[in-house]
Amino acid sequence: xxxxxxxxxxxxxxxxxxxxxxxxxxxxxxxxxxxxxxxxxxxxxxxxxxxxxxxxxxxxxxxxxxxxxxxxxxxxxxxxxxxxxxxxxxxxxxxxxxxxxxxxxxxxxxxxxxxxxxxxxxxxxxxxxxxxxxxxxxxxxxxxxxxxxxxxxxxxxxxxxxxxxxxxxxxxxxxxxxxxxxxxxxxxxxxxxxxxxxxxxxxxxxxxxxxxxxxxxxxxxxxxxxxxxxxxxxxxxxxxxxxxxxxxxxxxxxxxxxxxxxxxxxxxxxxxxxxxxxxxxxxxxxxxxxxxxxxxxxxxxxxxxxxxxxxxxxxxxxxxxxxxxxxxxxxxxxxxxxxxxxxxxxxxxxxxxxxxxxxxxxxxxxxxxxxxxxxxxxxxxxxxxxxxxxxxxxxxxxxxxxxxxxxxxxxxxxxxxxxxxxxxxxxxxxxxxxxxxxxxxxxxxxxxxxxxxxxxxxxxxxxxxxxxxxxxxxxxxxxxxxxxxxxxxx
Amino acid sequence: xxxxxxxxxxxxxxxxxxxxxxxxxxxxxxxxxxxxxxxxxxxxxxxxxxxxxxxxxxxxxxxxxxxxxxxxxxxxxxxxxxxxxxxxxxxxxxxxxxxxxxxxxxxxxxxxxxxxxxxxxxxxxxxxxxxxxxxxxxxxxxxxxxxxxxxxxxxxxxxxxxxxxxxxxxxxxxxxxxxxxxxxxxxxxxxxxxxxxxxxxxxxxxxxxxxxxxxxxxxxxxxxxxxxxxxxxxxxxxxxxxxxxxxxxxx
Numbered sequence: 001x002x003x004x005x006x007x008x009x010x011x012x013x014x015x016x017x018x019x020x021x022x023x024x025x026x027x028x029x030x031x032x033x034x035x036x037x038x039x040x041x042x043x044x045x046x047x048x049x050x051x052x053x054x055x056x057x058x059x060x061x062x063x064x065x066x067x068x069x070x071x072x073x074x075x076x077x078x079x080x081x082x083x084x085x086x087x088x089x090x091x092x093x094x095x096x097x098x099x100x101x102x103x104x105x106x107x108x109x110x111x112x113x114x115x116x117x118x119x120x121x122x123x124x125x126x127x128x129x130x131x132x133x134x135x136x137x138x139x140x141x142x143x144x145x146x147x148x149x150x151x152x153x154x155x156x157x158x159x160x161x162x163x164x165x166x167x168x169x170x171x172x173x174x175x176x177x178x179x180x181x182x183x184x185x186x187x188x189x190x191x192x193x194x195x196x197x198x199x200x201x202x203x204x205x206x207x208x209x210x211x212x213x214x215x216x217x218x219x220x221x222x223x224x225x226x227x228x229x230x231x232x233x234x235x236x237x238x239x240x241x242x243x244x245x246x247x248x249x250x251x252x253x254x255x256x257x258x259x260x261x262x263x264x265x266x267x268x269x270x271x272x273x274x275x276x277x278x279x280x281x282x283x284x285x286x287x288x289x290x291x292x293x294x295x296x297x298x299x300x301x302x303x304x305x306x307x308x309x310x311x312x313x314x315x316x317x318x319x320x321x322x323x324x325x326x327x328x329x330x331x332x333x334x335x336x337x338x339x340x341x342x343x344x345x346x347x348x349x350x351x352x353x354x355x356x357x358x359x360x361x362x363x364x365x366x367x368x369x370x371x372x373x374x375x376x377x378x379x380x381x382x383x384x385x386x387x388x389x390x391x392x393x394x395x396x397x398x399x400x401x402x403x404x405x406x407x408x409x410x411x412x413x414x415x416x417x418x419x420x421x422x423x424x425x426x427x428x429x430x431x432x433x434x435x436x437x438x439x440x441x442x443x444x445x446x447x448x449x450x451x452x453x454x455x456x457x458x459x460x461x462x463x464x465x466x467x468x469x470x471x472x473x474x475x476x477x478x479x480x481x482x483x484x485x486x487x488x489x490x
Numbered sequence: 491x492x493x494x495x496x497x498x499x500x501x502x503x504x505x506x507x508x509x510x511x512x513x514x515x516x517x518x519x520x521x522x523x524x525x526x527x528x529x530x531x532x533x534x535x536x537x538x539x540x541x542x543x544x545x546x547x548x549x550x551x552x553x554x555x556x557x558x559x560x561x562x563x564x565x566x567x568x569x570x571x572x573x574x575x576x577x578x579x580x581x582x583x584x585x586x587x588x589x590x591x592x593x594x595x596x597x598x599x600x601x602x603x604x605x606x607x608x609x610x611x612x613x614x615x616x617x618x619x620x621x622x623x624x625x626x627x628x629x630x631x632x633x634x635x636x637x638x639x640x641x642x643x644x645x646x647x648x649x650x651x652x653x654x655x656x657x658x659x660x661x662x663x664x665x666x667x668x669x670x671x672x673x674x675x676x677x678x679x680x681x682x683x684x685x686x687x688x689x690x691x692x693x694x695x696x697x698x699x700x701x702x703x704x705x706x707x708x709x710x711x712x713x714x715x716x717x718x719x720x721x722x723x724x725x726x727x728x729x730x731x732x733x734x735x736x737x738x739x740x741x
Contacts, residue, residue, distance in 0.1 A: 436580075437543065437544075438580045439580050439581075439582055441540075441542050441543070441564065441580075442576065442579070442580040442582070443582075443590075443593075443594075444541075444563075444564040444565045444568070445540050445541075445542075445564055445565075445567075445568055445573075445574050445576075446568055446590075446591075446593075446594035446597075446650065446654065447565050447568035447569045447594050447595075447597040447598045447601065447654070448565060448593055448594055448597045449565055449597065450565075452593060452597060456582070456585055456589070456590065456593055457582060457585065459584070459585070460582055460583055460584030460585035460633065461583065461584055462584070463584035463585075464584075
C-alpha cells in the first residue's frame with residue numbers, strides 16, 4: 001500500500017509538531033446540542049431514519065446506562081467524565097448523502113490525502129497491475145461519507161457498508177446480530193455506545209466466500225468535543241474468510257475526548273475472521289495534557305464448529321486505553337487468538353488484554369502480548385482464560401512480555417485463569433526486561449541514532465505480533481512504533 | 491597527518507582511573523596491535539574511542555583525521571568511519587541481521603547525504619560483500635547474534651565491518667573464544683579489508699591472531715599506559731617471555 005507507507009513522510013512534510021498526525025480540518029458541522037438525554041437518542045435515531053425496533057433498543061440501552069456504574073477495576077486514573085459536556089452527534093454538512101466520491105466535500109478528501117489514506121485507491125482505479133486491493137469505508141466523525149470497491153465486493157456477495165446503511169438495506173441481519181455478542185448491559189461504555197452510536201461498519205461474508213480483498217476502515221476524530229461511538233458488526237457465514245483492518249489517527253487538541261466503540265464479530269461454521277487494528281490516537285502531550293480516552297469493547301463469538309477469530313492490535317495512541325478484544329469459543333474445535341503490541345510513553349496509561357472463554361470441546365486459544373512502557377507511562381496486561389465445564393480438551397497458551405525503557409515507567413501483568421474442566425491444558429509465560437545499555441551502544445556504534453536504535457530493538461521485541469499484521473499495515477505500524485517512542489531515550 | 495593520534499589520553503570508569511596517559515599514532519594503511527594482560531585498559535581504550543557512556547575522559551585528546559574525535563557522539567563517530575568490532579557482540583532478539591545492518595548503513599549514507607538503500611538493493615549489496623570475503627551471509631537472516639556460536643559472532647562482526655567500510659577499525663579481542671579454524675576465517679576476512687586508506691587497531695591478549703593478521707606495529711599496554719612499542723617481533727618476544735618483565739618495568 002504505497003499511499004499508506006508514505007503517510008508518515010507526508011505528514012512530516014506538513015510540519016506537524018511532535019504528534020505527527022496533529023492537524024484538524026475546518027468543515028462546517030451539523031451538531032446536536034451538548035449533552036445526552038432521551039431526546040438526543042431519539043434525534044440520532046431520527047436523523048438516521050431508523051426503524052422502531054432500533055430506537056427501542058437504543059432507549060433501553062440509554063435507560064440501563066443511567067443506572068450503571070463506571071468500571072473501576074482497571075489500573076488507570078483520570079478525572080471523572082462529564083458526559084453532559086460532550087456532543088453526541090456531528091456530521092460533515094454536505095446536504096444529501098453523496099452519490100460518489102466526486103460529490104464528497106473536497107476538504108474531506110484533502111484530509112484523507114494528507115493522511116495518505118487510499119480512499120481513491122488511485123493505483124487500482126488506474127489499473128496498475130498487482131496493486132493491492134483494499135476497500136475503505138471511511139468514517140469521518142460520525143457518518144460514512146464514501147465507500148469504495150463496492151462493486152467488486154458485490155460480485156462475491158460481500159456486504160461492506162456503513163452500519164446505518166445496513167440497517168436500511170439488511171435489517172434482518174442487523175437485527176439478528178446487533179448486540180448478540182456484546183449486550184448493551186455488558187459494561188457502561190458499551191451501553192452508552194448502544195444508545196448513541198452514530199455510525200460504523202457492517203460486513204457480511206456469505207457462505208463459502210473468501211473475501212477477495214482486505215477490508216479497511218480508517219477512523220478519524222475531527223470535531224472538537226465530539227465523542228466517537230462507532231459500532232462495527234462483522235458476520236462471517238459458514239466456510240467464509242475475511243481480514244479486516246482498522247486504523248486510527250486524530251488531530252491534535254487539548255480537551256480529553258471520549259471514545260467508546262463496540263466491535264462485534266460472529267464466525268459461523270468453519271469461518272475465519274482476522275481483525276487487525278493500528279490505533280494511533282492523540283496520546284496527550286509530553287506533560288500528560290490532552291489525549292483520547294479509548295474505552296473500547298471488542299468481542300468475537302466463534303459460534304460455529306472449527307471457526308476462528310484472530311485479533312491483532314498495535315496500540316500506540318490514546319491517553320487512556322481500556323480495551324480487551326475477546327473471543328467466546330462456543331463451537332467445538334474453534335480457535336481464538338490475540339496478538340497485541342501496546343506502547344505507552346510520557347503519561348499514557350493502558351490497561352489492555354483479552355478474554356478467552358472456552359465453552360466448546362477441543363477449543364484452543366493463544367495469547368501473545370508485548371507491552372512497551374517508556375517515560376512515566378504505566379501499563380497493565382489484564383487477561384482472563386476461562387475453561388467451562390463442557391470444554392473438554394481445551395487448550396490455552398499465553399505469553400506476556402514487557403519491555404521497560406527508562407526507570408520511571410511501569411508494567412504489570414494480571415492474568416486470571418479459571419478452569420472448570422480437568423482435561424484442560426493451560427500454559428502461561430511472562431517476562432519483563434529493559435532495553436540494555438549494551439544493545440543501545442551496539443546500535444549507536446554502528447551509526448544509528450538512539451531513536452532509530454530503540455525503534456529497531458522494540459520492533460524486534462514485537463516481531464511475533466507484527467508478523468501477524470497484513471503487509472499493508474505492517475510497514476506503517478513499524479514506523480508508528482518509532483514515532484511513539486520518540487524522546488524516550490537520550 | 492596521521493589518521494588517529496591519541497595524546498596523553500586519560501579516562502576513568504565509575505571514578506576509577508583506567509587510562510593513565512595513552513600516546514598512540516596510527517597512519518592510514520597501517521595495522522597496529524595493542525597487547526597486554528587482563529586489566530591493562532585495552533578494552534577501555536576501545537570503548538573510549540567509540541564513545542561509550544560511562545567511560546569518562548579526564549584528560550588528553552584524540553585527533554581523528556585532524557578533528558577532535560571526543561567531541562562527536564558515538565553514532566557520529568561511526569558515521570565518520572570508526573568501527574568497533576566487539577569482544578562480546580550483543581544479541582538483539584527479533585531483529586534480522588539484514589535489517590540491523592541496513593539500518594546501520596543507511597544511517598551512515600544519510601549522514602553523508604547519500605541515498606538510502608531499499609531492502610532489495612541492500613540484499614544485493616551485502617551478498618556481494620559477503621562473497622568477496624568468502625563469508626556466508628546466512629547468519630544475516632537470523633536475529634542479530636542470537637544463539638550464534640563464538641565463531642559466528644566474530645564472523646558477523648567482520649561482515650558488518652566489510653559492509654560499513656570503516657576508515658579506522660578497532661578490533662577488540664576478536665580472537666577470543668575462537669578455535670583455530672574460526673580464527674583463520676576471521677583473519678582472512680580482516681586481511682581482505684586491509685587497504686591503503688584504512689587503518690586497524692587490533693586489540694589482543696595472545697600473539698596467535700598476529701600469526702594471521704600481521705601487524706605493522708605492536709604496542710604493549712600495562713596499567714593504563716603503553717609501556718613498549720616495536721615491530722611484529724615484539725609480539726613473538728611476549729609470547730616467549732610473557733608480560734611480567736614489562737609489568738615490573740612499568741611499576
